[in-house]
Amino acid sequence: RHVPGVVFAAVCCFVVVFVHIAWMLDIRNLATSESTADLVFMVAPLAALALGGAGWTVAWGFGRDGQEGSG
Numbered sequence: 269r270h271v272p273g274v275v276f277a278a279v280c281c282f283v284v285v286f287v288h289i290a291w292m293l294d295i296r297n298l299a300t301s302e303s304t305a306d307l308v309f310m311v312a313p314l315a316a317l318a319l320g321g322a323g324w325t326v327a328w329g330f331g332r333d334g335q336e337g338s339g
Contacts, residue, residue, distance in 0.1 A: 275327040280320035287312040
């Protein structure tokens with residue numbers, strides 16, 4: 269029953285770490301571009317939550333596969 273929560277946490281952590289690494293290595297001018305340097309750390313948590321929620325939904329859906337209500 270805890271698998272969706274683990275998937276949510278893993279996806280959120282992966283997205284945040286990926287964005288930080290991309291910023292540190294200046295991939296596609298992420299850190300040096302004037303338009304994205306400030307916005308990246310405002311958008312990254314929102315993107316992490318959205319993608320984590322999507323992962324949670326998929327994991328929850330697979331967990332409910334074949335389970336019907338108790339009634």
